[in-house]
Each structure stands twice: as structure tokens, then as C-alpha cells.
Amino acid sequence: MGVTIIATLFSYEPVIAGVTKFGADRLVLLVDKPPLKEQEEAIKKVKEALGIYVQIDIHKTEVYDIVEVARDVVSIIDKIDKDETIHLNISAARKTKSLGLMFAGYARSSRIDKIVYLTKEEKKAIILPKLSFNLSNTQMKVLEYLEKMEFDVKKMTVSTKISRATIFKTAKELKDTGFIDDDYKLTDAGKIARL
Numbered sequence: 001m002g003v004t005i006i007a008t009l010f011s012y013e014p015v016i017a018g019v020t021k022f023g024a025d026r027l028v029l030l031v032d033k034p035p036l037k038e039q040e041e042a043i044k045k046v047k048e049a050l051g052i053y054v055q056i057d058i059h060k061t062e063v064y065d066i067v068e069v070a071r072d073v074v075s076i077i078d079k080i081d082k083d084e085t086i087h088l089n090i091s092a093a094r095k096t097k098s099l100g101l102m103f104a105g106y107a108r109s110s111r112i113d114k115i116v117y118l119t120k121e122e123k124k125a126i127i128l129p130k131l132s133f134n135l136s137n138t139q140m141k142v143l144e145y146l147e148k149m150e151f152d153v154k155k156m157t158v159s160t161k162i163s164r165a166t167i168f169k170t171a172k173e174l175k176d177t178g179f180i181d182d183d184y185k186l187t188d189a190g191k192i193a194r195l
Contacts, residue, residue: 001083008093008101012042016049017123018089026055028076033060067191069100074195077108086111091118106131107195133193142170143194151184
């Protein structure tokens with residue numbers, strides 16, 4: 001059983017501080033697609049400081065597409081051995097990439113030990129709440145249907161085997177919690193919850 005840290009990367013300091021505070025056998029760095037010059041330099045510094053002791057993997061992700069970042073990170077998490085401890089370090093990078101990493105943690109909350117943010121000034125670790133989407137099977141079925149098809153109660157009833165009344169009730173719940181919009185289309189939250 002080892003420790004994997006998945007971290008956003010722009011400057012190297014928060015990444016090295018995170019590994020120092022929490023320890024790691026493996027470090028997955030999320031960089032831009034394509035990486036910026038500053039990120040390339042930060043990768044080099046992280047490898048120089050930790051490469052002998054820690055397995056370092058580089059994963060390129062989108063910068064401003066939160067859903068795509070979350071999808072990429074969920075894929076990474078799903079490939080990590082179930083006995084591994086996983087920490088997410090959202091300290092360095094654009095806010096959108098950090099949010100995507102954090103939302104992936106919500107989508108796989110049972111696999112995540114900690115979501116951390118390290119303050120720039122003191123490198124103090126702030127442990128963020130580990131939330132989950134907690135959707136019912138019915139809510140997930142409705143989201144799955146709406147991801148592929150238009151809202152049509154008759155077709156949904158046949159396809160999902162969910163009663164008409166339950167579909168309306170569930171759609172209202174999903175709207176109220178921000179997983180679908182007024183046109184019954186999945187929001188980014190709905191797309192991430194489906195991961």
C-alpha cells in the first residue's frame with residue numbers, strides 16, 4: 001500500500017511542499033495541453049528534487065474545461081490500485097484545473113483520502129471538505145438518459161423503467177440541485193456526477 005498524490009502544477013513549490021508534508025510513492029502532475037514554459041521548468045525542478053525517491057508521471061489536461069479535467073482525473077484514479085492512498089493537491093495551477101481536480105475527487109470520494117490546498121506564504125496545509133454527489137440510482141438513471149437523449153417522459157418511462165411521476169419528481173430534484181438546467185440538459189455538475 002503506497003501513497004499517490006495527484007497535483008496541479010504551475011510552480012514547483014506547492015508540489016514539493018505537498019510531497020514533503022504527506023509523503024508519496026507516486027506523483028501525478030497535471031499540466032496544460034500543451035505545457036507552458038513555466039510548467040516545463042517546474043517539472044524539471046520537481047524531478048530534480050524528488051525524482052530519485054518518487055515515481056513522477058506527467059498528465060496533460062485542458063486548462064479551462066473543468067469537465068474534461070475531471071474526466072481525465074477520474075480515469076487516473078480508476079487505474080490506481082485500490083489499496084493505494086490518494087491525496088489531491090489543488091494548490092498550483094489555474095483555478096479551473098484545480099476545480100476539475102477537486103470535482104474528480106468528489107466523483108470518486110470513496111477513493112480519496114485528502115484534498116489539500118497549501119498556502120503560498122507559509123506552506124500550511126488546509127484540508128478541504130471531501131464531498132460527494134450522493135445521487136440515488138434513479139437520479140443517475142435519469143442523468144444517464146438525459147446525457148444521450150432529449151427529455152421525453154413517455155420514452156424515458158419505457159427506456160428507464162421509471163414511473164412518469166418519479167421521472168418528474170427526479171427531474172425537479174436534479175434541477176433544484178443544479179445537475180440539469182431548465183431545458184433538461186446536463187450542466188457541468190451533471191456531467192461530472194456521471195463520471
